[in-house]
Amino acid sequence: MEGGKEKDAYTQACGIIEMDPSDLKRLGAWRGTNVRVTSKYGDVVVKAVEATQGPHPGLAYIPMGPWANSVVNPNTYSTGMPTFKGTPIEVEIAMNEKVLSSVELVQKKCRGEA
Amino acid sequence: MSQSVTDVICPFCGTLCDDLEVIVSDDGKKIEDIYNACAIGAEKFMHAQAAGRVKRPRMQQPDGSYKEVSYDEAVEYTAQMLHKARKPLMYGWSSTSCEAQSVGHEIAEKVGAIVDNTATVCHGTTLIAVQDVGIPSCTLGEIKNRADRIIFWGCNPCHAHPRHQSRYSIFPRGYFTNKGHKNRKVVVVDPRDSDTAKMADYHFKVEQGRDYELLSAFRVALRNEPLPEKVAGIPREKIIEAADMLKSGRFGIIFFGMGVTQSLSKNHNIDNAIMLTKDLNEFTKFSIMAMRGHYNVTGSGQVLGWQFGYPFAVDLSRGFARYNPGESTSNDLLRRGEVDAVFVLGSDPGAHFPISSVKKISQLPSVCVDPHITPTSEISKLHVPVAFVGVEVGGNCYRMDNVPIEARKVVDPPEGMLTDVEFLSRVNSRLEKLSGGK
Numbered sequence: 099m100e101g102g103k104e105k106d107a108y109t110q111a112c113g114i115i116e117m118d119p120s121d122l123k124r125l126g127a128w129r130g131t132n133v134r135v136t137s138k139y140g141d142v143v144v145k146a147v148e149a150t151q152g153p154h155p156g157l158a159y160i161p162m163g164p165w166a167n168s169v170v171n172p173n174t175y176s177t178g179m180p181t182f183k184g185t186p187i188e189v190e191i192a193m194n195e196k197v198l199s200s201v202e203l204v205q206k207k208c209r210g211e212a
Numbered sequence: 213m214s215q216s217v218t219d220v221i222c223p224f225c226g227t228l229c230d231d232l233e234v235i236v237s238d239d240g241k242k243i244e245d246i247y248n249a250c251a252i253g254a255e256k257f258m259h260a261q262a263a264g265r266v267k268r269p270r271m272q273q274p275d276g277s278y279k280e281v282s283y284d285e286a287v288e289y290t291a292q293m294l295h296k297a298r299k300p301l302m303y304g305w306s307s308t309s310c311e312a313q314s315v316g317h318e319i320a321e322k323v324g325a326i327v328d329n330t331a332t333v334c335h336g337t338t339l340i341a342v343q344d345v346g347i348p349s350c351t352l353g354e355i356k357n358r359a360d361r362i363i364f365w366g367c368n369p370c371h372a373h374p375r376h377q378s379r380y381s382i383f384p385r386g387y388f389t390n391k392g393h394k395n396r397k398v399v400v401v402d403p404r405d406s407d408t409a410k411m412a413d414y415h416f417k418v419e420q421g422r423d424y425e426l427l428s429a430f431r432v433a434l435r436n437e438p439l440p441e442k443v444a445g446i447p448r449e450k451i452i453e454a455a456d457m458l459k460s461g462r463f464g465i466i467f468f469g470m471g472v473t474q475s476l477s478k479n480h481n482i483d484n485a486i487m488l489t490k491d492l493n494e495f496t497k498f499s500i501m502a503m504r505g506h507y508n509v510t511g512s513g514q515v516l517g518w519q520f521g522y523p524f525a526v527d528l529s530r531g532f533a534r535y536n537p538g539e540s541t542s543n544d545l546l547r548r549g550e551v552d553a554v555f556v557l558g559s560d561p562g563a564h565f566p567i568s569s570v571k572k573i574s575q576l577p578s579v580c581v582d583p584h585i586t587p588t589s590e591i592s593k594l595h596v597p598v599a600f601v602g603v604e605v606g607g608n609c610y611r612m613d614n615v616p617i618e619a620r621k622v623v624d625p626p627e628g629m630l631t632d633v634e635f636l637s638r639v640n641s642r643l644e645k646l647s648g649g650k
Contacts, residue, residue, distance in 0.1 A: 101255045102262065103563060104585045140567055151368075151404045157420055159404065164563045164570075164587050172566035175478070177340060178332045178525055178541025180566050182474040184421040200563060204587040205276070207567050208574035 103200050112163035113197045115144045115189070118155045122146060127191050134192040135160070135169055137185050142168035142203070143195045158187065164204050165197075213238050221619040222253040223307070223602025226504030226612035227352075227373045227380070229253065234622050243603075243623055250374035257603055257622070259584070266585060266597040267626050278595065283630055283638075286579075286596050290555065291642035293577045294323040297553035299529050303542050304559030304581075306330040306506035309607020309619065312632035313508075313515045316557065319640050322647060324529040326551065328542045329512040330505070330559050331524040337473045338502045339513065339523045340537055341482035348489055350465070350499040351613045352379075357386035358497075361457070361464030363399045365485060366423060366471020367503045370407035376503075381467065382411065388462070397457055401426065402471060414454050419445040424477045427484040430455055434491050459495040469503040504612040506559075507602070511610035546572040554578040554592075557632065558601075562587030581635060598632050599625035607633075 101107055115135060117125075125146075127133060133146045135158075142165050149159070160166040162182075171181040198206065206212035220232040234257065235245040243261055246254045269286035270278035281289075294300050302325045305313050320327045331339060355362075362381050369376040377383055382393050389395040400412035401423070409415040418426050422444035429443040433455035439448045458464055466489055472481040485500060492498035504510050513523035520526045522535035525542075538544055542561070545551045546569040554573050562570050563586060573591060580592035589595040599605045604625035610616050625631070630638075 101259055102584060103560070103587060104590075149404070151406045151409075154404050157403060162564065164567070167563070167565060167570070168567045170566050172543065172547060172568045174538060174541065174544055175476075176538030176544075177478045178336045178537040178544060179474060179478055180333065180543050180569075181476055181478075182333070183471070184475055200587050201585075201590045204562050204567075204570055204591055205574075208571050208591050 106199070108163070109197060109199050112161040112200070113144050113165045114147050114160065116149045116152070116159040117146050117189070118149050118152050118157065120153075120155045121158065122148065125189060125191065132192050132195055132197055133189050134195065135187050135189055137169040137171075137187045139171055139185070140168045143192050143197055145197055146189070158189065164200050168203070168207060214244050215240075217620070217622050219620070220622055221602055221609065221617055222249055222256075223507045223600070223609070223619055224250075224253045224256050225373045225507060226510060227376045228507055228609060228611040228617050229375050229379065230617055236623055241623055252374065256600075260600045260603045260623075265583075265626070266595065267629055269594060269596045272593045283596075283635070286594060287635070287638045287642055289594050290579045290596070290639045291646060293553050293579060294319065294325065294555065294639070295643060295646045297323065297325075297577070299551050300325045300553040300555060301328065301542060301545055301551040302326065302555045302557070303328050303561060304330065304557040305512040306509035307558035307601070308508065308632045309601050309605075309609060310508065310511045310515050310616075311607050312557070312601070312636055313512055314519070315633055315636040315640055317515065317519055319636065319643060320528050322640070322643050324531065325555070326529060326540055326545065327516060327526045328540070329516070329524050330509050330564075331513060332541045332543065333564055334470065334505055334509065335473055335502045336524055336537060336541065337479040338468075338482045340479040341486060344479070345483050345486050347486055348493065348499055349501050349613065351615055352611065354463075355465050355499075356380045356384045356389070358388050358463040359465045360389060360396050361399075361461035361498075362396055363401070363458075363464070363466040364408055364412075365401045365466055365468040366473075366475075367467055367469025368402065368406040368408045369467070369503065370411075372469070372505065373503060377411075381465070397461070399454060399458075414450075414457070416446050416450070416454070421475045421477075423472050423475060423481050424484055426451075427481065427488050431484075431488050431491050434459070434495070458492060461496050464492060464496060464498040466498070466500040467503050468500070501613060508609040510612055510614055511608065511616070514610050514614065543569050552576060555581075556588055556592070557581040557636075560586040560588045562589075562591055581632065596635060597629065598635055599629050601632065605631040605633075
């Protein structure tokens with residue numbers, strides 16, 4: 099995060115979704131497969147990895163960053179705070195799609211290309 | 213021969229470690245090594261030296277590429293943008309010094325801007341709760357010396373505040389806690405088996421978003437009132453056992469983080485956590501503290517507080533200070549399209565705001581003042597690189613317990629690079645001329 103957000107290391111650290119092994123199995127995905135995460139508010143391609151701080155079946159975790167922010171609930175309910183946590187999502191395998199870098203992702207989303 | 217600079221302040225997280233040692237080359241220009249810092253803090257110092265660092269302002273071209281411009285042009289663009297805007301948003305302020313924040317607020321008053329800091333997506337809901345019910349708090353020093361009951365609720369300091377536990381909360385041997393962690397009982401409330409939870413005596417794996425219920429259950433248990441069999445996925449017996457353990461302590465502290473401030477109940481979670489602290493004070497001494505993220509987000513709240521009376525989301529567009537979270541907060545303003553220019557300093561909304569808000573920033577005249585290349589700098593019309601506070605320039609910062617600490621300068625910034633204060637002061641004097649000295 100402090101090493102430069104334009105770098106690959108940031109994408110590898112935050113362009114991921116941590117999933118419980120049982121959920122990965124249910125999805126039929128290997129660890130390290132790219133997946134498309136879709137919520138009511140948007141969608142994004144990230145890499146599925148096994149939960150490092152699990153087990154937590156049914157719960158998935160995308161670290162704070164533009165990838166997570168592509169799918170979270172932006173509603174603040176008059177507090178100023180978007181609802182960053184507890185967004186219901188669907189995950190599907192997207193093996194042939196690329197995980198974009200933070201800058202690419204934000205630029206493309208802003209231009210409506212992704 | 214290298215020289216060593218001691219007692220350096222780390223400008224990363226709200227723990228604001230003040231015991232770093234930085235080895236600097238003899239000419240005082242290059243950082244060679246860093247001792248005592250966590251991995252993230254060390255990375256921040258090293259990144260200041262990275263090759264490919266942007267050293268001059270860059271203006272976005274119609275094709276989306278960036279062209280280098282001079283600081284004079286950058287000052288002119290920023291001043292004109294703020295001068296012409298009817299309701300500009302000035303966001304960020306958490307990764308800079310209090311001195312820079314103060315100049316920024318002077319500009320905001322002049323142009324009738326809205327000043328909002330990163331608390332809006334972090335501990336803003338905490339601030340709302342504090343205004344509702346108050347806050348019994350203490351300093352980190354007291355925790356080190358006295359606390360024997362530590363609760364981490366919805367936070368993971370192992371990763372976010374890496375030295376917090378070794379310096380203040382779990383391991384240090386203090387005056388009344390001379391056995392270190394053996395003196396302390398640690399409770400972690402987190403839906404995941406986080407690395408912090410792995411160190412805990414009690415880990416409550418709360419169901420995601422059910423913190424309010426569990427906080428209420430603790431309050432019920434303290435009163436010896438009946439509880440249902442399970443609350444938020446936690447069996448009744450465990451709650452009662454933990455409540456008794458908390459009561460038996462001499463001094464306790466609740467640290468809480470994004471797990472509670474960003475879940476659906478938001479400020480009501482914190483209301484309840486503060487009331488739990490109040491209830492625990494019937495039995496023993498208890499305090500509560502927010503785990504502030506940026507190294508000077510607390511300072512931004514302080515400076516805004518003593519200048520305008522409100523800790524974040526201060527609307528100066530009517531010539532006097534107004535505060536109404538939900539209306540004058542960045543994400544609401546952006547989502548509703550109520551601002552016509554965006555100035556960002558010391559934060560990265562491009563990466564940390566929901567994408568719908570980011571899109572709005574990219575469509576508006578925008579300036580991003582940041583030493584790094586970030587998603588925000590890459591969608592803003594103008595990116596102004598500045599010196600790193602706490603590495604290349606000193607300044608005042610506030611730790612998460614509201615203790616001010618003066619950050620130190622370690623090396624010189626690259627030649628010709630302005631600091632936050634210098635850049636803002638130049639924008640401020642240009643605005644003075646534009647508004648005809650009024």
